[in-house]
Amino acid sequence: MEFIPYGRQTIEAEDEQAVLEVLRSPFLTQGPKVAEFEQALCSYTGARYCLAVASGTAALHLAVAALDLPEGSEGITTPNTFTASANSMVYCGITPVFADIDADSYNISPAAISKKINSRTRLITAVHFAGQAADMPAIARIANQNKLKVIEDAAHAIGSCYEDGSRVGNCRYSDLTIFSFHPVKTMTTGEGGAIMTNDEALYRKMLLLRSHGITKEPALLSQNPGPWYYEMQALGWHYRLTDIQATLGISQLARIEKFKAKRRAIVAKYNEAFNNHPYITIPKEKTGTSACFHLYVIQIDFEQLGKSRSEVIAQLATYGIGSQVHYIPVHTQPWYQASYGYREGDYPVAERYYHHCLSIPLYSAMSEEDVQRVIFAIQEIIK
Template sequence: MIPYGKQDISAADIAAVNAVLSSDFLTQGPKVAEFEQALCAYTGARYCLVVASGTAALHLAVAAMELPEGSEGITTPNTFAATANSMAYCGIKPVFADIDPISYNLSPSSVSARITPATRLLSPVHFAGQPADMPALSLIAKKHGLKIIEDAAHAIGSRYSDGSPVGNCLFSDATVFSFHPVKTITSGEGGAVMTNDPVLYQRMLLLRSHGITKDPALLSQQSGPWYHEMQTLGWHYRMTDMQAALGLSQLQRLNLFKARRRTLVAQYNQALAELPWLKTPQEMEGFSSCFHLYVVEIDYAAIGKSRRQVMDSLMADGIGTQVHYIPVYHHPWYREQYGDKTGSCPVAERYYQHCLSLPLYFTLSDEEQSHVIQAIQRLAR
């Protein structure tokens, strides 16, 4: 079976985790700080917190901004629900702007059209690893006094058009990564928040661990070495040292992972370009994407098959596929909470009707990819 995505765990990764298992610390130990420092070195951001998941990272970032309840935050419907959920957790109403038909990322013009006096936050998603148009989005945010959280769950290793790495926070207040097993690097489960803002960093640091601090400089009294204070209502969002060791080991191969993914994408594009009923993804000029997904658009009517029939046919050939994504506002909870928004983002809705993610991961062999390509080419026969 060829899945649409999976992790690659090396002997070095296993050795790194085993070393932690033999150490004095399984959690709250030195590997967490090492992983954070390595992520700062890779991205150029000043601060990093590694956490239990990408969702936890998003929630921490939004919560630490202390935006008033009833505010609005703009994001894309073409994402996993966690992006918008992180706003809803904090009493912020998610508002969905439409996507660009080429990059499938947030359209700056649609964002501008959705801004109201209640808008306080903008959260673009770097879909499939392709960075959103952050220069344009940051200008919009500055004009309207908005905070920006980049959801870069798909995009560690990607670079903006100026050549700088995603995660440096030059265009945003915070950037979030995910290390789920289908992502480019994994820590099993896990995530990270990058920022250059020391105040935001300190708030997130407190919220990550129950709102509790032992820092003598922050305590209201000095009672002894055991003393600690819960200064706000936080969460248990810490990452273990075992996860951090795995993530740190995987990070050392990130450039290797990126090179292979880009080779596979180029091979897909070349082989599938001549199919008149299929649209291959296009990398935006000047960007360097560490592709997390390989998403095509298929004209199902033109080949006389439904998407379900196509997915079943590919599965029969031993090929797993997936759909990224159902527009978030189509989910029942969002319809119940915020009303039926069908028709509000027509480009995203049209894209959803046609999209399909094909297998893409580091260990996908050329032979396996050829099998996928041949199965796709046979769909119209």
């Protein structure tokens, strides 16, 4: 019996062929395929500029660094996310402040954001959890009223759309949007990420920071004694993507709508199977949006069921089915509690969600048999 993980990449023959061609080319590290991938992402999302980078975390770090916010400023984000959303602020001397989540979407609540703003607040990082876009029109209004910068952490959400029908990543509601292309995401470059923006100055700054803060561009040099010359003009990092990864990204991006349709079809089957179940709450998709679901998260009333989450996970494994928890609230992590004094109980909606959540398999390579196996196992375990 083949094991069904909670998520995995979908690699097809055209991906393999594309990567093989690059392996036989003169460029393996950053080269023409990176620029081609960046242009493809701009064309797909509608943003003016794109910077392909080594990971989603690198994208978040560069995005915050490029904003050049005063050290000691505060940034607001959600506790229901991977730690990188908050860590990227800490890397840049920004204090992360959390705002609780909406009970239906599991995304950051605009009302909760408003309550956390003070004179030190400079940034909002909104995370599009599981592929569902946060309420960006409301968040953009709050940011405009308070003169705050906005980053969209769309690591889960390439292919998703806002209520207005436009695609996540167009930066209509934000200064910058980041994507992740980790293998469990909708499309992959192995490891990798990207930053979208419509601000040329931010783009130019990130371009410098992506590669050690070094430039060879003649127009930017303070002197130019010869073609060998370069200057380090800022303290940057090595966050470049390779042509190998970029060409895989180009191939995958060409099938993003196919991936989205398959994921939404699986979500529809899960919704039908688990809706109105006495122990299960299914995710709610906001009317008018079109999510490219990265995760399918059910909430289970473990107390009423009479089984712990660990028991359910172990029983699913006996059926050959993987599951995962997304996420342990960031403010409950030991480092954040020791560094900033956060405690359990600070964000009750996020904590209540965490105690009941379980991510079950969702990826575009799942067969109909795989989906039915998952449904059968869960129905057998959670009777």
